[in-house]
Amino acid sequence: MRRRVIALLLGVLGLVALTLGAGAAPAQAASGASVAGVLVNDGAPVPNVAITVSATGFTQTVKSGPDGVWKVELPKSGSYKVSLDETTLPPGVVLSDPSKNNLSVLAFGGLPATVQFRFGSGTVATESFLDKFLQLFANGILFGLVIALAGVGLSLIYGTTGLTNFAHGELITLGALTTYFFDVVLEWNFFASVVLSLLCCAVLGYVQDKILWKPLRRRGTGLIAMLVVSIGLGVFLRYVFLFIFGGGTRQFRSFNGQEGIAIGPVDVTAKNLIGAAVAVLLLCITAWWLMKTRLGKASRAVSDNPALASSSGIDVERVINVVWILGATLAAFSGILLAMSQGANWAMGFSILLLVFAGATLGGFGTAFGALVGSLVVGIIIELSTLFIPPELKNVGALVVLIVILLIRPQGILGRRERVG
Amino acid sequence: MDWGFILSQTLTQAIAPIAIVYCLAAIGLNVHFGYTGLLNFGQAAFLAMGAYGLAVSVTRFNLPWWLGIIVGLVLTVILALLLGIPTLRLRADYLAIVTIAAAEIVRLFARSVTFRETLGGSDGINGFSTSFFSSLNPFNRQQPYTFGPIHFANGDVLFMFLIGWALIAIASLVVWLAMRSPWGRVIKGIREDEDAVRSLGKNVYSYKMQALVFGGVLGCLGGFVFALANASVQPDNYASDLTYFAWLIMILGGAARVGGPILGAMIFWGLLTLVVETLKNATASAIIPESILRTDQVGQIQFMLVGLGLMLLMIFRPQGILGDKKELALDARR
Amino acid sequence: MPDADTAVARRAIATAALASVEQVPGAAKPDPILIADGVRRQFGGLVAVDVAHVEIQRGAITALIGPNGAGKTTFFNLLTGFDAPDDGQWTFNGKELAGVAPHKVARLGMVRTFQLTKALFRLTVIENMKLGATGQKGETFWRALLPGTWKKQEAEITARSEVLLARFKLDSKRDDFAGSLSGGQRKLLEMARALMVGPEMVMLDEPMAGVNPALTQSLLGHIKDLREQGMTVLFVEHDMDMVRDISDWVIVMGQGRIIAEGPPGDVMRNQAVIDAYLGTHHDQSLIETEESFIDGEPPAPATEEGERS
């Protein structure tokens, strides 16, 4: 047992140490707060425009890149003024409303705060409530899919082993970081990077179960003890990521700053659209696996009643191992999807883990389909809540929903009550 | 390598206010998890209630410090009730999820730009401790104090040190009294099997709530010490890391042992300081080259050790230092 | 131990009182302590309990029997408030109990034990016992901190626990952890602990399961004792010899319903009962279960071990 744990640690260290040489970067501003935007005039990026971000005791000027993208890392969260130097605009490009030059923005850790300057002579209609609603709804579905990918795995693992896996967030992060490694550091093809990253995570899922969780189950370790072990593992992995990757948020090389496609009032980027489609595809495959394949059915049987399942000839350990591989792969894709829209970061998985729990709990912990439904609901609620509350507090909304659901229907939307006696 | 400095730091940190803060947090957790079996992973939120309750009352509402303490305690009780009402009837792991989330929410609120006026945003709040120290502290507030290898930066730190250990003594005494009483028997019964206790006519929900409040208040005392010893509150001091440290301390010392958190906190902070200071010294004097470890990364190593420690302890010595082998043997059967 | 004469007398009284009761499901009893009406509990599509009417005679030992999965444990859970029915009322001593929390049910004098024994592992045997006592002053938080307020009562409770422990032959284990007891000893402890509550009615879910035959005799003796002390006993048991030996009345459940009632001798000859037992034993082999398991929905758990602890 002891040797196996050490082997696991060495394995993990080895895997992440791969990135050490190339990936090491200077520590960045720890606040994580940033402000960014894309300058686009009539569909074409506007490069080399000076943008100044300021607040008391802080001023920084940057130029927009060839793709029109600009970004400023901020020392801390707070309110900032953003202005554009109109003299640096290329000839023929003007602000559509010159009075909208000096904009103020709230910035805080996580997502960069975005500031858009609009060009052209045409007056830009302000967004109606409905348009905003639809846009946020679409964002919510995308975010819901991110949560669902992780939530389904979490739920399957809980269902088959009883483990509440607090280290699931690190699988999400690992998916994003390994993709970053292949895509940015090694400069491999993006799609190959994604596939490789999924493979890495699948292997980690397999290995994690084989050398850590399975032996613990063998020893009859209690579920609560295992929960605490998973928390310890989560903390450990998180800081290994920080150690290697550094504290900053970084973008993939490919499809960075991609421009949105307007579908009616809704603005989505092609990468997110394709990402969502792949997510749906993965979830469908999972559903098919659960419903139609022998192993998938067996996994449901194990969730239902492990003792009975094993006494009726199902190889419970094998089922659990496959569930781990599946769960890790799904989580990794969730991380990749998230990083495509927000950038990769050492703590990204942990920061959405609570929402994944909310989704899984809402759907009835331990039921894969419940997790899917619950996650979508959570994603949509979080995005829509920004219509009414400051975006920096939007996760509060999800927690409140979680608590209300626990009060009304503790077994979740699709869950089942537990047996007493 | 300056071993004299490292050892002196180690001894000082093992009993310093920071160890006291985590000790009180762990005593509270011990009531929650060790005795009652409640999975509270949001202990940081209870400390934040104490610290912010005090700081906000004094600086924003100009209340005297003792009223600030009362506000902190009341906020703690309210938080415990808010967390407990929806979750204590449910499966144990729901409490873990909700508490970890609640702690994160509390921190997000505290550091939010929206509530900056009241809660101080990411800068936190300073300047609330002056009235407390100037009215109570008998020591010279500027002068450093040194007792052999133990070093206190000024009289305030020394004063907090004494108050902190007095609080630990009182808290431990109360926990000891409570746990050897019939009340404690019900609490421990709930940890073993709450349905059995229910079948004997005890209102399990109410007892769990009492334990949640009790442990929360003990943690809140840690929050007061934290705020006063630093003379400031900062939202990121109340991140989930604090909770993980407290868990490690509790399990290291031995859960469900009155002395567990005390021993755990001293050993934990002693060891941690020893490792961190040694590494810092080694990197600063280039014994460990920059390419392997930079000084600013030593903190990250510290967290890795905590995570690893929590895992390994839980796997190989879940009973901690003070734990009972015989009890452990029973655990394995479950 | 009460002397043999009173034991025989009590049984005679109970038998006499039940002699005139009709042998049909849901028969009215002369002095019922518990009356349940229309109690239903469904798990998904499975109706686990559907009891139209049942009465339990005060001061008698009533056995509740039925094949595995008949719904006996679920019925216990419902009556004692550990599970909520979809529908139905029941009264205990004339008190409406539907929707009452389990701890209140226990305080009203209806105490149950569990099929899967719930010994409190890391408490000693004597602590397990003392936990059962009701109305303890030291169980409120503030008074707990002042030992003076509860020390005297604690001594009384300890004395009472010791008497019971001696009666159940557990006195030598007094200071051992309950988790170190054998399975049979745990059953004994759980029963003794339930008695500490001072119940009017005890509900025992398979008190004899897993207990060795030598110990069974003494357990049977204890259950008979309860009747001598004026308590009502309702117990679930699969061993027909024991049922015949100690019960005054037998209620048979099958597929959630009460299918027969009567004195032990008669009820075993009832055709409905024989069908119920044979019926379920015929079509349930594990091999078949496995087949249907893989192809479709897993069957509902029907074995005793079929749950996760």
Ligand SMILES: Nc1ncnc2c1ncn2[C@@H]1O[C@H](COP(=O)(O)OP(=O)(O)OP(=O)(O)O)[C@@H](O)[C@H]1O
């Ligand atoms: N929580 C639950 N969820 C789903 N089904 C349940 C639950 N509890 C009980 N059942 C089902 O209800 C039926 C009755 O179960 P119960 O435990 O009451 O039977 P029993 O008569 O006590 O059987 P045994 O003699 O084996 O103990 C069984 O088919 C069981 O699978």
Ligand SMILES: [Mg+2]
């Ligand atoms: Mg049963």
